[in-house]
Amino acid sequence: MWSDTIVTTQAIVVHESGGPQVLKYEEITVPEPGPGQVLVRNHAVGLNFLDVYLRSGRYPAKVPFIPGHEGAGVVERVGIGVEDFSVGDRVGYIDPMGSYAGLVTRSVDRLVKLPDGIEVKDAAGLLLKGMTAEYLLRRTYRVMAGQTILVHAAAGGVGQILCQWAKHLGATVIGTVGSAAKRQIAENVGCDHVIINGQEDFVATVHDITAGHGVPVVYDGVGGEGFMKSLDCLAPRGTMVAFGAAAGPIPPLDVQELGPKGSLYVTRPMLGPYVATTEDLNASAQALFDVVLDGHVKVEVANTYRLAEAAQAHADLELRKLAGSTILVP
Ligand SMILES: NC(=O)c1ccc[n+]([C@@H]2O[C@H](COP(=O)([O-])OP(=O)(O)OC[C@H]3O[C@@H](n4cnc5c(N)ncnc54)[C@H](OP(=O)(O)O)[C@@H]3O)[C@@H](O)[C@H]2O)c1
Known part of the structure; x- marks a missing residue:
């Protein structure tokens, strides 16, 4: 019984x-x-x-x-x-x-x-953090060797796994962090370039690093005001992966804007549907x-x-x- x-x-x-x-x-x-x-x-x-x-x-x-x-x-x-x-x-x-x-x-x-x-x-x-990194890097957008990608909150829980895994896939990783104290942590998990938010304009730095091309994908678990700026980091036909909003809600987006910004893709993925079965x-x-x-x-x-x-x-x-x-x- x-x-x-x-x-x-x-x-x-x-x-x-x-x-x-x-x-x-x-x-x-x-x-x-x-x-x-x-x-x-x-x-x-x-x-x-x-x-x-x-x-x-x-x-x-x-x-x-x-x-x-x-x-x-x-x-x-x-x-x-x-x-x-x-x-x-x-x-x-x-x-x-x-x-x-x-x-x-x-x-x-x-x-x-x-x-x-x-x-x-x-x-x-x-x-949870690792399976999130798995689907983001391999299924939401497939990161390839030789690409340069942008990862926000690189020293965070998901961020640290994303950066290490992306390096393993052969990518060059630009990571953003919220303070100078987190720079070393981001470097330790493989970031080739670390941008300290609030001290540097990450859009300008990303374009400097990529010789003006922009990156093919942005992984953004921070949201808030940085979301729109992240779109400006993308190369033509780039993919914005807005997977979280630690800094505040992702602002409303007029999809018309995606055309002149370079025929961009935007996705708001969640782990659930990627591990549903x-x-x-x-x-x-x-x-x-x-x-x-x-x-x-x-x-x-x-x-x-x-x-x-x-x-x-x-x-x-x-x-x-x-x-x-x-x-x-x-
Ligand atoms: N969609 C999915 O499937 C999925 C699954 C798991 C997690 N997530 C999302 O991924 C993100 C990271 O999750 P996590 O658990 O690993 O957290 P976390 O990255 O360890 O913590 C969030 C980080 O966001 C940054 N941040 C920037 N502005 C912030 C603010 N105003 N308040 C608080 N933090 C701020 C901070 O890093 P700095 O100080 O370096 O800026 C903070 O360490 C979250 O948005 C979470 O919801 C999504």
């Missing part, structure tokens, strides 16, 4: 949208894994800017909710009909929302087994594990907080104090 609830754990719960203080550390009950599900004990939870959008109300979410889309841990119980996963397996996942907890119930079709060589805690800060999810994870295990992308977790300190972690992320990937440990 399956009971409705069998176990309690500590989690972060949002009862109303707002600042980091709305992240409350509470005890919750976790459902017994049903058919096709497993109970995962999280060893770490990944912090993502997406969590800020949902917590603050910039993206709608029905309250109360448990935030978080990324985590990794060990299978503790398996439900009926689960064959490919066993108690003790090391696993990671990127959806659905609700990872800010000590224990989570997950369907096995959204679960990824971690290969030897990938630490569980590293995986918690790697999977279990097959796509596993293929993306495998491509990511391959570049990590081959040493082309390094995945050290840069910042660690206790899960109970999630509010501090959110505040630090929003204040641009963090670089690289961040985990919360239950």
Whole structure:
């Protein structure tokens, strides 16, 4: 017999949208894994800017909710009909929302087994950001050897993986960062040129570096005012990949403007449709594990907080104090 609830754990719960203080550390009950599900004990939870959008109300979410889309841990119980996963397996996942907890119930079709060589805690800060880098570089726009590309927030969580992977693909990478303190970090992840926003006009510098040609693709997870400027960094028929808006919403765009700017392409991609099937999810994870295990992308977790300190972690992320990937440990 399956009971409705069998176990309690500590989690972060949002009862109303707002600042980091709305992240409350509470005890919750976790459902017994049903058919096709497993109970995962999280060893770490990944912090993502997406969590800020949902917590603050910039993206709608029905309250109360448990935030978080990324985590990794060990299978503790398996439900009926689960064959490919066993108690003790090391696993990671990127959806659905609700990872800010000590224990989570997950369907096995959204679960990824971690290969030897990938630490569980590293995986918690790697999977969502790394799969994002995978689809952006290989499927939204296919980066080729010899191209010069522009990556905004190069020292950020997704940014660091994007830059390393793009270098592995043979690209020359121009990265922007928000402060001089992040310059070295961007250089360490392979940026050939680093532009410090606010100190330099990135449009002019990109044209200097590319001898006036512009770049074939811009990866922009920052949005806000920089979006329109980024269009001016593109070569004719270039592709603007607006995959996030940490600095504020992407402004409305009159598509007529794309013609005179050079017949540009603009896309606003999201991870979900790129990993909608279990097959796509596993293929993306495998491509990511391959570049990590081959040493082309390094995945050290840069910042660690206790899960109970999630509010501090959110505040630090929003204040641009963090670089690289961040985990919360239950
Ligand atoms: N579409 C997708 O599939 C997808 C998936 C994952 C992530 N994302 C997006 O990718 C972006 C990066 O995500 P992440 O989790 O790795 O975060 P992150 O890059 O670690 O943090 C965001 C970075 O944005 C920069 N930034 C510029 N202006 C900012 C402002 N006003 N407030 C805060 N940050 C500002 C900061 O870097 P500097 O200080 O160096 O400027 C900051 O470190 C986010 O926009 C996220 O939503 C999209």
